[in-house]
């Protein structure tokens with residue numbers, strides 16, 4: 001890594017390892033070639049294991065929002081219920097409106113987890129046929145109760161549950177089939193520790209059937225196109241092949257480490273950060289029991305100068321720290337432990353934080 005390298009500890013994009021970059025530098029291949037089909041087929045079983053699904057895992061050359069928007073365009077015929085409790089989940093309402101879909105926000109204060117009973121009450125009205133749900137609200141560090149929300153949605157046959165696991169995928173189990181999730185989606189630049197540009201998703205049989213009946217699905221995110229191309233181990237259009245090389249490498253890394261061991265490492269490093277937060281007299285923005293395992297959103301109860309902290313971290317330690325997202329910028333800051341972080345890198349990060357805090 002070069003001297004100007006600023007190590008990313010923001011909650012996405014996260015640090016990408018030199019070995020991953022090296023894997024990405026393999027010679028280019030044609031996306032309609034046998035070589036690409038072999039690459040696609042090689043990674044499918046591992047992706048299916050990680051997603052907990054027997055369904056295909058589709059690769060979309062887009063950021064996660066492409067699939068988040070695409071899910072609405074493929075599935076919504078009635079109203080969309082958007083579970084809102086932070087920057088990403090709030091934005092989904094606006095995205096639905098821009099797609100010409102009617103959407104209602106089930107709105108919570110930022111930092112408050114989504115309550116399954118509220119979702120149940122809303123769905124009981126029969127007005128909705130899609131629910132959008134963000135598992136890990138990266139802006140607030142809240143991990144919402146996925147299993148409970150999925151259980152509620154399973155009671156309503158015509159309701160499609162779309163789950164964003166962008167910052168929880170491969171950090172905690174997200175067993176798609178077992179939970180009956182209709183669209184499970186994630187992105188490359190968070191816990192998978194790849195560069196941005198690739199979204200990964202699965203579509204249930206029921207959701208695929210629904211899509212067939214929906215007009216104006218568009219082309220780029222049309223689920224039917226993904227399914228047709230999948231049969232030939234291909235994507236609808238030219239994908240970001242270099243990132244897919246990186247994905248193949250990272251999947252090998254993940255399976256060598258072991259999924260459970262990897263998740264255990266995330267949990268342990270997250271706990272290390274939590275200990276630091278408590279030892280330094282800070283509080284957590286998320287309530288106990290709903291705290292993310294991939295990042296920590298620290299409440300600035302000590303009223304430190306967060307912008308200055310971010311500056312010192314960058315200038316003195318070559319570390320990028322996040323000084324809070326949107327309306328909670330400055331009143332919070334966020335520490336990511338996702339991806340390839342180790343005891344050593346998190347230890348270095350916390351030492352740099354100690355040093356920077358002392359200089360405020």
Ligand SMILES: *Cc1c(COP(=O)(O)O)cnc(C)c1O
Pocket residue numbers: 012063064065066088134136137138164165166167187190196
């Ligand atoms: C980062 C993030 C997104 C946005 O992903 P893009 O790749 O920028 O589209 C969406 N949802 C969550 C929970 C995220 O953390």
